[in-house]
Amino acid sequence: MRIEGKEQIWKEYQKEIPNDDFFYVRSCIRQNLFPASEVIFLKILREELSKTIYETPHHTTCGGIGYHSDIVPIETVMTIIARQFALMTEAGFENYACSCITSFGLYSEIIETWNHFPELLEKTRKSLKEATGREFNIPKHLAHASDVIYKVRNEIAEKAKYKLINKHTGKPLKVVEHIGCHYSKMFPNKGIGGAEYPYVLTGMVEAWGGEIVDYPERRHCCGFGFRQYLVQANRGYSLANTHKKFESMEPFEPDMIITNCPGCPFFLDRWQYVIAETEGKCYGAKGQGIPVFTYEEVAGMVLGYDPWDLGLQVHQIAVEPLLDKIGIPYNPETKYQGLNGKDLGKPELPKNICSC
């Protein structure tokens, strides 16, 4: 049988993802901005699915944000990454899973560079030995953490208590998926589905009952742009690019957004707030925003975890309207509480965008 067209293209962008036994490294940005997401990732894989996910307190940042802010040279990030691989090697693992998209892109770039320039691999080995005394193997498999959840999406679906379906209409929720640029734009064959038809989040959404929205600016950057957000004077770049995406998706009336990048959900969430506060415009129905989620949060939602255990209270755009659509119960009284019901006060309400 001949394989043609999209089927042929799709075949080229299949990716082998191991079923178990990962060495896991955390994301600087994700830990700070969506602190519960990595907790949920490990809970799902270890407790729900009995996978082996090893972590060590000894890994550091990969240096990616510094590299893409151009303050850290490539030789330095190569050696930091070599050290992370050394920790994996010392722990006896071959499958490497990282939580951050910037890291995933950088790992892919560095491994590709070593493949093209073997002398740089040797130089990195020497630098790492000189600096730390360590030696390393390159991982047999490199996965982004969203690849791992994609791999087990059907197992999650089997255990799910809720589906991404509007309980009032019985129709699938309309979901915008936003893929971090560094997942596959540089190296399409490193991501599931490549750069044009990335399937990593679409596969999750379809498995969990939702329907993907295809809109013109689906592949446009969220606007992080490293120095373009990190330096205050440049932040208009970030806002303008998020604005472009929302203007493009608005006519399709999405119910929610799912992302696989540490920074994107923050920008898509917070710039909606800024647009509402400065221009009075809200992109959701009835003065609401469009809620933005990490893929771990969505997995936790369908599995029936308490929304406040998932960290949904750190979102600026209220999630309650979406929880109501799906039929996920929540207690408004415990939203802003700490452990053992400790009262943490309440955040101020925004002026223009609906908050629950």
Added chain:
Amino acid sequence: MKTLYEQLAKDVRFQEGMNACINCGTCTAICPAAEFYDYDPRRVVDLVQSKNEVEIEKLLREDTIWLCGECMSCVTRCPRKNAPGLIIMAMRSLSQDLGYFTDSEKGRQQLALKRTIGKMILDTGYCLYRRWVTPEAHPEGGPIWKWTFDNVDALYERLGCNLDGEGNGVLRKIPQEDLDELKRIFEVTGGMDRYEKIENYSAKKAEEMGLSMDEYITQSVLGKQ
């Protein structure tokens, strides 16, 4: 003495990213920076491939090369497998090596990045450290950012994190022996040298401009007050 083009060509990212550009402009059409700024990656790549030293030096000294967001959308689209984003990264490295970056307003922002992101990396092992990301510097974070900032210990504990704690977990304290290894990597591989160059060239420029270092940073980060 190597030409600027020859120095760029030593950078592995330049070697990976610079093939023959056909000036189709696809990179500019897809570029988020071109959407927002007066920025044209096609023009940058074309000027560089011309090997015109005067034009290359101008690029290394002006704002243009600092406008890219390094999203690498251009890499996906280029029909000739050029990577304008990688060429920009090689140019930014050379601009900092030579001290040219301080000639442009956007280039001068490197000092602020070095003193924030660069400091967090070496001091904490993270490129972002929650307690240092204040609501005042991030008003776009909204009331929720302020609430999470004000309640960071209690909230992150409630969410199962290990903020500044020993052992594994979200935002654990990275042990000092690991920070020492990280610093040693910076020393061995040129990371510390890059930091020092950014500091030294910036101090020299601040003096030329008649500014204190605080004024220099404020101007670069917020614009002239």
